Every structure is written in structure tokens, then in C-alpha cells.
Amino acid sequence: MADILPPNMLNERPQTPAGLLSNREKDRLIERGFLGLYRWYTARSQETRNWNPDRSFDWRSLSKDLPSEIVTVLQGFFAVEQYAPDFTSSLITLVRRSHGRSHFQMRWGSEEEKHADAWENAVLFSEQRSPEWIAEYKERLKSQTWELPFPDAIHNLVYTVFQERATQLNYLNMMKIAQGKSEKPHLQGFSDPVLAKVAQTIAVDEAAHYNFFLEGVRMYLYYYPERTLNAIKNVIGQFSMPASMLVPDWDQFFEVVYRAGIYGPREFQRDVLQVAFRNMGIESRKALEEGIKKTREVPDFEGGNFKTTAIFETFDYGQIEGDVRRLHTKIQDYEREIGFDMVDPTEFIENPEVPKTDGQAADD
């Protein structure tokens, strides 16, 4: 357009595009955020969660007469976690151009690998499966390869948020059972302190994973709201636990997990979906779907920017901005401790696309 405008009109052209962040700049900001978060995460992981799957638990004291349902669940946990090399290699390949994200995936993989080994130890020391049986089972599992549930990075990032939360919930509920707090008649009276400690230790890791990926999704929501909300809608439309298609006895496992009150559709709705939504500023699945529909119905008039405005009403943008700011404060505190602030600080840059709420918010 510039070349057909008379020179005296150049200054009157709408300034919006010039004031907005380019995709390249947004990607740079997200990458910086991931790098800072990864550094913070790694230091914290080493300081507070540096446990060992063999040495951190008194395996000899694990009960030799765990309820058979519990052993079935432990075996299922092990089956899923032992795909850690597949999860890790697929995700690293997907994000290999990002320092923060690819290095994080290696760290994450090293934590998931511990989960697989700890659950395998639990199955082995329960003495309800022979070492030969475990070896054969493992061989069967490893004959299949886990593949990414979605083709692109943003969908997989969103998927991982829900998956980590669901996994954390599974382990927390196992911990409660092992602490003797089950409300299910067939599990009452049972407790095992070793198992409770294992489940709790792994659940703490899963909470840290959930937070890392959640912070990532928040940065995407902040800089690319429309694309990210669409990814969230697509992911929850077809969510299932990882490796559910690969584990040979999945249906039996899932039935036992469900009957033990560990995880099922109700838990997914209440303790996964609603929690993650709240953390992402989304009111409900209905609000998300209606917001996206509305965004699509609004014509994107040239210069009018109506489409952009509609997407910002789909979720609590202010909450996300606050979260992204807080993330940057956390990164900056860490960088000051090390001295990065003197040489290469991470800065928070506002997304100028955001319609400012000036007390007269657009209502329709």
C-alpha cells in the first residue's frame, strides 16, 4: 500500500501494524522465556528433587502382600513411564531449534526415566511378578513405539500440560491409598509407607513438569492467543493418557484404576480440566468453544481489528498477563543471583495487541 499513497498521507496510515510485535519478535520473546525458565527449573530440580529410584526408598520393606489391584496399577504406571525414551526423543526432535525447550526435554526425560525405574522396582519388590515376567512384559512394551499425539509443537505443549496434571493426579491418589486413606471398601485397611513415599516423590516431579509446561502455554496464550486457544480446544477434544494404545492390558488397568478411585472421567473433568483451565484463565470448556466460535463469526475488517478483540474476550487475558509478568520476575530474580542480569538479562515485553481495559471495555 505504501507505494500508492501520496507522500503527504504516509503519516496518516494506520499505525497498528507498525506498533505490533512481529511473529519473529514474539518467537524470540517466548524462546527467551523458555530459556530463563529452563535454567531456573534445572537449578531447582537439582536442589530439591535429586532423588534416586534405587537408593531413595527402602525397597526391602515394601509389603509382600499388596492388594492385587494395587500391583496391577503399579504395573500400568510402569508400562506408561517406561516409554520415557520415546517421549523424550520425539519431543526433543520437535523443539530442537529451541535451546530452552530442547535442553529442558532432556532434563525432563531424565526425571521421567527415574519414574519408570521406581515403578519397576515397586512391581519387582512386590514379589507378585517374577523378574522373568517383568522382562518379557518390558520386551512386549518396547516392541511398540510411542509417537507424538499431534504433529506440531504448540498442540503437543498443550497436550503435555493436561497429561502431566492427569499423571500427577494418578500418583497423588495412589499416595492417598497407600497412606490408608482410600474410601473404597476393597482398599480399606491397606497402607504401605514405602509405596506412599514413592507415589508422593514422583507426584512432586509431575507437579513441577505441569508447571513448566503451563508457564510455556501461558507465554503462547499471551503472545499468540488465538492459535493457542484453538490448540487447547483441539487437545481436550481428543485427550487420552499417553501409551493407552500401546499397553497390551490397558483396559484391565484402566478398570482397576477407575474402581480404586484413582482416575476416571469425573477426576479428569474436576481435577484436570477445571484446574488447568483455571490456571490458563479459561472459565469453562463451553466458554472456550463459544469464544472461538464467536471469533470466527466476526469478520476481520481491514484495519478494524475486530477479530483480535473478540479473541481477547474468550479468556481472562489480564490474568495471563499477570502470570507471564510473574514468570519473568522469577527468571530475573534467578538471573540476578547468577549475574546474567549484568550480561544478558531476560526482559518482559508487553504484547501491544492487547486491548487496554479503560473502564469502557467493549461490550456487545
Ligand SMILES: [Fe+2]
Ligand atoms: Fe512421569
Ligand SMILES: [Fe+2]
Ligand atoms: Fe511428567
